Amino acid sequence: MDVDDLDEWLKQDYxxxxxxxxxxxxxxxxxxxxxxxxxxxxxxxxxxxxxxxxRTAWLYRVVVNACISSVRASSSRSGKDDGADALEGLPDKxxxxxxRAEQTELAATIEAAMAELPDALRIPLILRFYAGLSExxxxxxxxxRPGTVKSRLYDARQRLAQxxxxxxxxxxxxxLEASR
Amino acid sequence: xxDISDDDLSRLLTEAxxxxxxxxxxxxxxxxxxxxxxxxxxxxxxPWIQLSSAAAIVTxxxxxxxxxxxxxxxxxxxxxxSHTQLAERARRDALTRSAGSIKAAPDLxxxxxxxxxxxxxxxxxxxxxxxxxxxAVAVPAPAAALTAPQAPAALPxxxxxxxxxxxxxxxxxxxxxxxxxxxxxxxxxxAVESAARHDGGYIANGTTNxxxxxxxxxxxxxxxxxxxxxxxxxxRGLDAKVRTATTTGKDVTAQYSxxxxxxxxxxxxRERFYLILTKTKTISxxxxxxxxxxxxxxxxxxxxxQRKLLANQSDLATLSVSVSEAGDPxxxxxxxxxxxxxxxxxNAKDGFVTxxxxxxxxxxxxxLWLLCIGVVALVLRSGWRVARRRMV
Numbered sequence: 001m002d003v004d005d006l007d008e009w010l011k012q013d014y015x016x017x018x019x020x021x022x023x024x025x026x027x028x029x030x031x032x033x034x035x036x037x038x039x040x041x042x043x044x045x046x047x048x049x050x051x052x053x054x055r056t057a058w059l060y061r062v063v064v065n066a067c068i069s070s071v072r073a074s075s076s077r078s079g080k081d082d083g084a085d086a087l088e089g090l091p092d093k094x095x096x097x098x099x100r101a102e103q104t105e106l107a108a109t110i111e112a113a114m115a116e117l118p119d120a121l122r123i124p125l126i127l128r129f130y131a132g133l134s135e136x137x138x139x140x141x142x143x144x145r146p147g148t149v150k151s152r153l154y155d156a157r158q159r160l161a162q163x164x165x166x167x168x169x170x171x172x173x174x175x176l177e178a179s180r
Numbered sequence: 181x182x183d184i185s186d187d188d189l190s191r192l193l194t195e196a197x198x199x200x201x202x203x204x205x206x207x208x209x210x211x212x213x214x215x216x217x218x219x220x221x222x223x224x225x226x227p228w229i230q231l232s233s234a235a236a237i238v239t240x241x242x243x244x245x246x247x248x249x250x251x252x253x254x255x256x257x258x259x260x261x262s263h264t265q266l267a268e269r270a271r272r273d274a275l276t277r278s279a280g281s282i283k284a285a286p287d288l289x290x291x292x293x294x295x296x297x298x299x300x301x302x303x304x305x306x307x308x309x310x311x312x313x314x315x316a317v318a319v320p321a322p323a324a325a326l327t328a329p330q331a332p333a334a335l336p337x338x339x340x341x342x343x344x345x346x347x348x349x350x351x352x353x354x355x356x357x358x359x360x361x362x363x364x365x366x367x368x369x370x371a372v373e374s375a376a377r378h379d380g381g382y383i384a385n386g387t388t389n390x391x392x393x394x395x396x397x398x399x400x401x402x403x404x405x406x407x408x409x410x411x412x413x414x415x416r417g418l419d420a421k422v423r424t425a426t427t428t429g430k431d432v433t434a435q436y437s438x439x440x441x442x443x444x445x446x447x448x449x450r451e452r453f454y455l456i457l458t459k460t461k462t463i464s465x466x467x468x469x470x471x472x473x474x475x476x477x478x479x480x481x482x483x484x485x486q487r488k489l490l491a492n493q494s495d496l497a498t499l500s501v502s503v504s505e506a507g508d509p510x511x512x513x514x515x516x517x518x519x520x521x522x523x524x525x526x527n528a529k530d531g532f533v534t535x536x537x538x539x540x541x542x543x544x545x546x547x548l549w550l551l552c553i554g555v556v557a558l559v560l561r562s563g564w565r566v567a568r569r570r571m572v
Contacts, residue, residue, distance in 0.1 A: 006214065010207035018206060019197035028200055032209075039210045048463050107199035110192040129186065130193040140464075161183050169188045 001046040010039065013056075016131060017063050023126045024067045024119075026111065030074065031067075038066040057137035060127060064141055071119075113163045121156035124149050349436050349494035352408045354427035358420035358503045366390075368420055368503045369397045375414040376499075379407035384498070396504040408497035415501055432490055439487040443480060450476045 017038065021031035041062050042049065050058055114122055127133045127141055135153070139146040161170050184192075203209075360368050366388070373383055381403030388397040403411050408427075416422055450473060457469045 003211065003214065007207070007211060010210055014207045014210070015202040018202050019200050022200040023193065023197055031200070032203055032206060035206065036210050036213060040213055043214050045463075050462055104199060106192070107196040110196045111199075114193075114196070125189075126193060129189040130197055132190075157184060157189070160189075166184065166192075169184050169192065 001043075001049060006039070006043060006046075009042075009059075013059060014039075017059065020060065020126055020131050021063055021067050023111075023114070023130060024064070024123055025070060026115065030070050034066040034070045035063060037069070038063040041066065054137075054140070057133060057140040060131060060133060060137070060141040061143070064123060064127075068119075109165050113160055113165050116163065117156055117159060121152050121159065124152045125156040125160075128153055348431060348433045349490070350405065351430045351432055351490075351493045352405050352427065352497035353499070354408070354412060354425070354497070355500040355502070356412070356415050356425045357423040358415070358418065358501065359423050359506055360420040360503055362505055364420070365395045365397055365503050365505060368418060369399060369501075371418055372399055372401070372415055372501050372503070375411060375418075376401040376403055379403050379411045379414075381407065381411065381496075394505055396502065398500065398502040401499045401501065402496040403499065405495060405497045408499065411499060415499070420503070421506075432494055436487065436490050436494070439483055439490065442483050443487065446476055446480045446483065450480065 014035065018031060018035045021034045021038075022028055025031045025034060038059070042059065049055060114125070117125070123142060124138050127138045128135070133141060135146050135149045138149045142149070144152075160166055358368060369386075369388065373386075376383060376399075381401050383399055384402045385400035386398070389395060401411065412425075412427060416425065453469055453473045453476065457466065457473065460466045460469055
């Protein structure tokens with residue numbers, strides 16, 4: 001892989017990798033650093049990059065590891081879990097149109113609900129439903145067995161479904177029956 | 181059951197993610213950082229690599245001559261830029277580590293660290309000093325006045341594998357307690373030490389107690405197993421009364437051969453893993469194979485340790501010699517004859533204690549018998565009542 005290939009890869013995957021890191025870290029600055037570090041690691045180990053469809057899972061594994069390193073570095077600096085601080089680092093967006101305000105509110109709601117989840121559940125959920133990885137790819141990305149990923153995804157969904165802030169999106173058996 | 185559909189989850193997470201604006205300069209920054217990556221000099225030119233390599237080569241050479249088991253440990257470092265090189269490096273690391281007693285050098289870890297390797301067991305390379313040569317005998321320092329001389333050069337090489345003729349290996353140990361006259365403890369200990377040296381042995385441990393009115397001393401002697409009986413005879417022949425003397429011998433030839441067979445098998449297994457390692461293609465495969473190699477190396481180290489211990493014990497016999505004066509309370513306690521009345525009281529006390537112990541020890545069984553008899557009696561009584569009613 002040369003610089004042109006890396007440039008192409010960045011164009012293709014940088015945005016998604018960056019936003020994945022944002023969701024994991026809940027801090028734009030840390031996410032930017034983590035993704036940059038991830039792509040630097042990709043570059044350093046460019047000879048080890050697998051060919052074919054496994055490349056995406058490999059990239060996200062590097063991204064997740066970079067995020068974990070970032071969290072550990074932050075924790076060691078502050079001496080505590082900086083999850084709350086990270087939330088404060090969300091980009092300050094002025095609610096210009098009403099739609100934008102509604103979207104921002106929705107984003108804040110889902111992020112707040114996600115913040116309640118432990119990393120072990122949150123990261124597979126993000127990789128599955130935002131990054132669009134398959135369960136097998138997530139297993140590669142987080143270095144766990146597919147069965148573990150399946151179980152964690154199930155647990156994460158159940159917990160989100162119990163969150164009253166997301167009640168509007170929760171489908172019950174009754175509503176499912178009615179929709180039929 | 182409540183649930184959120186896949187589509188809703190995707191929509192919600194996409195919504196949350198879209199609240200983060202992707203920095204336009206992000207990819208450019210990455211490319212700039214890539215361009216800023218220092219052109220690392222060839223690893224062979226780095227001073228610490230040179231030092232580590234030199235140390236590894238010297239250590240490996242020393243181990244090769246000491247062990248002579250044919251493990252090639254000479255390593256030359258180069259930048260791990262491909263799977264093959266990473267695998268080769270991991271193989272060399274494992275070889276160097278398993279060659280024996282080489283400390284890990286953590287400063288080498290970052291050389292192969294990285295995203296995929298942070299959770300792996302990479303980063304250990306041999307560059308430390310060898311902790312004790314193979315076959316060296318650990319000689320603890322004496323606790324008191326006696327100085328323990330170093331093992332003489334004439335000692336047989338401890339830990340040498342069983343030769344092709346299958347020499348037998350016997351672990352011999354013994355202990356002798358001598359009682360000497362007043363003021364003769366020190367001279368007797370010196371005589372014992374001299375006898376040990378004469379037989380090619382050495383003092384592994386020695387203590388003397390010259391405090392108070394009853395000086396005493398104790399020596400632990402390691403002597404070539406062939407000279408063990410001779411040493412025992414010399415010690416018994418000293419101008420001292422032998423209070424107790426015990427010697428034991430245990431044939432461990434079969435156990436030793438079994439350990440050697442296990443070692444050969446495990447080394448062959450490890451060689452096969454090394455071969456597999458050179459054919460690995462992904463980091464995940466390398467880590468998996470590396471883990472297996474580490475496991476096997478751990479087993480080899482453990483069995484090698486057992487083999488060396490057994491070899492040491494069977495090459496050098498151990499004899500403990502204690503010397504005390506006749507006035508020593510311990511000696512008095514065991515040698516002074518009792519009077520008849522005193523012995524009678526002692527016997528009475530022993531008899532009482534023994535009787536109480538017997539009652540207590542049998543009480544459990546007696547209780548069980550009583551319970552069984554009681555249950556049988558109840559059953560019989562109930563059966564008799566039922567039978568009597570029927571008869572009526």
